[in-house]
Amino acid sequence: MIMKTGKAELICTGSELLEGKLNLYPPLFHARLAPLGFTLAREQSCGDSLADIADCITGALRRADLVLVCGGLGPTFDDLTRQAAARALGRRLVSSRHCAQILALNYGLEKLPPNLKDQALLVEGAKALENANGTAFGEVLTEGRKLLVLLPGPRSEWEPMFGSFLDSEIKDFFKRQPLTQVKLRLAGLGEPKAEALLKPAMRKAPELRYTILAGPGLIDFIIAGSEPAAIKRAAARCRRAAGAAFYGEGDLTLAAAIGGKLAAGGRTLASAESCTGGLVSKLATDVPGSSNWFLGGAVAYSNAAKTRLLGVKAATLKKHGAVSGECAAEMAAGARKVFGCDYAVSVTGIAGPDGGTPDKPVGLVWFGLAGPGKTRVFRREFRGGRDYVRARAANFILDELRKIIK
Amino acid sequence: MIMKTGKAELICTGSELLEGKLNLYPPLFHARLAPLGFTLAREQSCGDSLADIADCITGALRRADLVLVCGGLGPTFDDLTRQAAARALGRRLVSSRHCAQILALNYGLEKLPPNLKDQALLVEGAKALENANGTAFGEVLTEGRKLLVLLPGPRSEWEPMFGSFLDSEIKDFFKRQPLTQVKLRLAGLGEPKAEALLKPAMRKAPELRYTILAGPGLIDFIIAGSEPAAIKRAAARCRRAAGAAFYGEGDLTLAAAIGGKLAAGGRTLASAESCTGGLVSKLATDVPGSSNWFLGGAVAYSNAAKTRLLGVKAATLKKHGAVSGECAAEMAAGARKVFGCDYAVSVTGIAGPDGGTPDKPVGLVWFGLAGPGKTRVFRREFRGGRDYVRARAANFILDELRKIIK
Numbered sequence: 001m002i003m004k005t006g007k008a009e010l011i012c013t014g015s016e017l018l019e020g021k022l023n024l025y026p027p028l029f030h031a032r033l034a035p036l037g038f039t040l041a042r043e044q045s046c047g048d049s050l051a052d053i054a055d056c057i058t059g060a061l062r063r064a065d066l067v068l069v070c071g072g073l074g075p076t077f078d079d080l081t082r083q084a085a086a087r088a089l090g091r092r093l094v095s096s097r098h099c100a101q102i103l104a105l106n107y108g109l110e111k112l113p114p115n116l117k118d119q120a121l122l123v124e125g126a127k128a129l130e131n132a133n134g135t136a137f138g139e140v141l142t143e144g145r146k147l148l149v150l151l152p153g154p155r156s157e158w159e160p161m162f163g164s165f166l167d168s169e170i171k172d173f174f175k176r177q178p179l180t181q182v183k184l185r186l187a188g189l190g191e192p193k194a195e196a197l198l199k200p201a202m203r204k205a206p207e208l209r210y211t212i213l214a215g216p217g218l219i220d221f222i223i224a225g226s227e228p229a230a231i232k233r234a235a236a237r238c239r240r241a242a243g244a245a246f247y248g249e250g251d252l253t254l255a256a257a258i259g260g261k262l263a264a265g266g267r268t269l270a271s272a273e274s275c276t277g278g279l280v281s282k283l284a285t286d287v288p289g290s291s292n293w294f295l296g297g298a299v300a301y302s303n304a305a306k307t308r309l310l311g312v313k314a315a316t317l318k319k320h321g322a323v324s325g326e327c328a329a330e331m332a333a334g335a336r337k338v339f340g341c342d343y344a345v346s347v348t349g350i351a352g353p354d355g356g357t358p359d360k361p362v363g364l365v366w367f368g369l370a371g372p373g374k375t376r377v378f379r380r381e382f383r384g385g386r387d388y389v390r391a392r393a394a395n396f397i398l399d400e401l402r403k404i405i406k
Numbered sequence: 407m408i409m410k411t412g413k414a415e416l417i418c419t420g421s422e423l424l425e426g427k428l429n430l431y432p433p434l435f436h437a438r439l440a441p442l443g444f445t446l447a448r449e450q451s452c453g454d455s456l457a458d459i460a461d462c463i464t465g466a467l468r469r470a471d472l473v474l475v476c477g478g479l480g481p482t483f484d485d486l487t488r489q490a491a492a493r494a495l496g497r498r499l500v501s502s503r504h505c506a507q508i509l510a511l512n513y514g515l516e517k518l519p520p521n522l523k524d525q526a527l528l529v530e531g532a533k534a535l536e537n538a539n540g541t542a543f544g545e546v547l548t549e550g551r552k553l554l555v556l557l558p559g560p561r562s563e564w565e566p567m568f569g570s571f572l573d574s575e576i577k578d579f580f581k582r583q584p585l586t587q588v589k590l591r592l593a594g595l596g597e598p599k600a601e602a603l604l605k606p607a608m609r610k611a612p613e614l615r616y617t618i619l620a621g622p623g624l625i626d627f628i629i630a631g632s633e634p635a636a637i638k639r640a641a642a643r644c645r646r647a648a649g650a651a652f653y654g655e656g657d658l659t660l661a662a663a664i665g666g667k668l669a670a671g672g673r674t675l676a677s678a679e680s681c682t683g684g685l686v687s688k689l690a691t692d693v694p695g696s697s698n699w700f701l702g703g704a705v706a707y708s709n710a711a712k713t714r715l716l717g718v719k720a721a722t723l724k725k726h727g728a729v730s731g732e733c734a735a736e737m738a739a740g741a742r743k744v745f746g747c748d749y750a751v752s753v754t755g756i757a758g759p760d761g762g763t764p765d766k767p768v769g770l771v772w773f774g775l776a777g778p779g780k781t782r783v784f785r786r787e788f789r790g791g792r793d794y795v796r797a798r799a800a801n802f803i804l805d806e807l808r809k810i811i812k
Binding site for chain 2: 014015016017018019020021022023024026027030031039040041042043044045046047048052055056059063074075076077078115116133134156160211212213222270271273275276277278279280281282284285286288289290291294295296297298299300301302304305308309338339340352353354355386387390
């Protein structure tokens with residue numbers, strides 16, 4: 001059975017994408033479009049030039065059923081997507097009184113000043129998409145049997161539009177069999193290991209589409225297809241194959257999974273960080289409502305801070321150094337005591353790029369995990385840049401914590 | 407004077423790029439092409455389809471002087487770039503005896519087996535580029551005054567080709583002036599304000615290219631052109647126009663700028679965070695070598711933690727609440743004391759999505775800034791989702807700190 005998927009194209013505007021900035025969007029749009037029954041057939045990044053954007057749109061509309069343009073709807077001189085779409089479709093731009101009113105309200109002004117009036121322009125025939133997290137409206141345009149969607153550039157602005165109304169706009173227009181998609185979230189294994197574990201399960205349902213997205217110590221495994229029952233069976237098989245690495249489905253983060261378990265048992269957490277410098281507590285507090293289970297954290301970068309805030313003994317630091325199992329254990333136990341919580345995690349290591357020695361190379365990280373029982377320690381060596389080592393370390397200890405919470 | 411940079415386009419082949427894999431290449435190619443005097447005018451990612459790749463090449467050759475295609479030169483069925491280039495140019499594929507010999511040698515074989523013979527095919531008129539780190543040859547093709555370059559997909563294979571011979575191939579063919587770029591980093595103003603400030607300076611050198619990149623409370627302003635002296639003058643003008651909002655150039659982050667000032671004066675910093683949950687200390691410790699000036703931070707999410715770690719008075723919390731100027735001031739002063747540092751910043755607010763009241767709405771944040779003089783407090787209301795409010799708040803207090811450090 002061949003899946004009857006529609007053809008979509010993505011256009012990302014912004015000279016920065018051609019001048020050194022990584023384009024993080026294609027995977028995100030892929031994840032949004034697959035459940036709607038669309039595959040991304042091409043992605044184009046182009047600069048902030050009216051002619052270029054218009055040319056990208058013209059080409060994409062010739063080839064694809066659904067064309068999404070992301071970026072270039074802001075209030076400044078280099079925001080030209082509206083004008084480009086109007087040119088590509090041979091339509092005029094019309095000022096929307098309704099949009100102007102909402103914009104004035106958002107800016108807290110009585111009347112829209114001239115420099116912001118462009119933001120109230122719509123391509124003739126467009127339906128405006130409200131933006132709950134910014135000022136630029138999105139626009140949906142139909143051209144024959146094709147759909148053109150203009151979206152604001154920031155992820156925080158365009159992503160919520162899908163769930164709120166764009167999903168149904170697209171579904172209603174194309175009346176396409178939606179693809180069902182399940183995202184399994186795994187921790188503690190790399191891409192090759194995940195693939196090896198999951199391959200037998202994948203072979204049992206070769207008509208489905210599988211995607212592996214690898215992060216630092218995390219794997220998202222996406223199963224997509226047109227038949228919900230088949231997806232459900234495949235997801236169950238893959239979950240079993242993944243075993244203890246599976247921690248949740250959909251958009252649940254590792255920290256949110258931990259929070260759910262902690263909150264269910266009325267238990268609490270704190271962190272004590274050195275080399276991750278606050279990343280563990282940042283990940284915990286990314287979760288809305290985390291104040292119910294996360295009491296706080298100590299970022300003890302200096303030795304004095306480790307002693308003063310967490311009660312790490314000066315003798316331990318002198319004898320074993322700050323990057324040691326002994327120090328990690330005292331950090332975790334100290335955090336558990338000072339915050340008065342059930343669990344505490346600690347991280348101390350050498351994130352690099354400097355500070356490594358033959359004994360303690362860059363990438364070496366010690367972890368502590370204090371709970372109702374005894375305090376455990378872990379030692380790992382990670383390879384990669386400073387950011388990668390820090391992210392990998394934070395995810396590692398969160399995953400170990402997840403596994404011991406009952 | 408119009409900039410005499412050449413127009414290049416990049417085509418990345420591989421269905422994985424449209425199914426969840428991040429494309430890391432555009433920034434790398436930008437970095438390779440800029441010194442050769444080329445700007446990347448467009449990037450296209452397309453799947454492993456002969457027709458699609460040929461269509462991408464045809465379009466790119468119509469628009470650009472230099473077209474690079476990356477990927478699809480391997481030995482398997484979905485490697486179709488050679489065939490696509492031949493179709494786009496209307497040329498035949500010819501088997502190269504020379505390439506076949508080298509390939510056989512690389513594979514350690516007497517004679518090339520049939521399944522590998524495709525790899526010895528060159529588009530008619532192509533010059534083969536030797537691959538020191540893999541088996542697939544690159545190809546350079548001229549079509550009138552344009553240059554088409556086919557490169558193997560793995561970075562480890564195509565990147566060394568530039569330094570070894572591709573740089574000189576391109577230079578010799580185009581005889582072009584290289585391009586210079588300066589990035590100014592600004593904090594504490596939004597995109598419209600930045601544009602209004604910088605517009606007069608931009609008008610004085612309209613021949614240069616300007617790009618504004620907006621982050622949460624941060625602006626990157628990029629000036630590019632072919633004449634280093636003109637860029638330098640424009641950068642100086644724009645710096646003056648930006649005034650106190652300018653904090654650095656190039657890839658210097660706000661936290662790194664602060665770190666530089668602190669380290670120069672032998673001074674130190676700590677943080678006390680509630681709603682940002684560790685983001686301030688994460689940003690500080692993102693900076694390599696931050697242990698020289700960042701002593702640590704307390705993430706005091708619960709009231710008990712605020713009292714125990716930072717010495718916030720129970721009476722203050724009772725009378726004014728945790729989200730108040732009084733609490734922010736005591737948090738900052740407490741952090742300064744417990745860490746024994748010169749400066750301490752504090753953040754306490756309501757990041758949302760829940761927890762707001764009419765008096766204290768979601769987005770309300772109080773800040774404290776303790777230094778050698780008196781402790782200051784700031785009150786701001788930010789609009790946007792939880793992540794935005796947190797990022798905006800962290801950048802706000804870092805910027806206020808930057809401004810007071812002598």
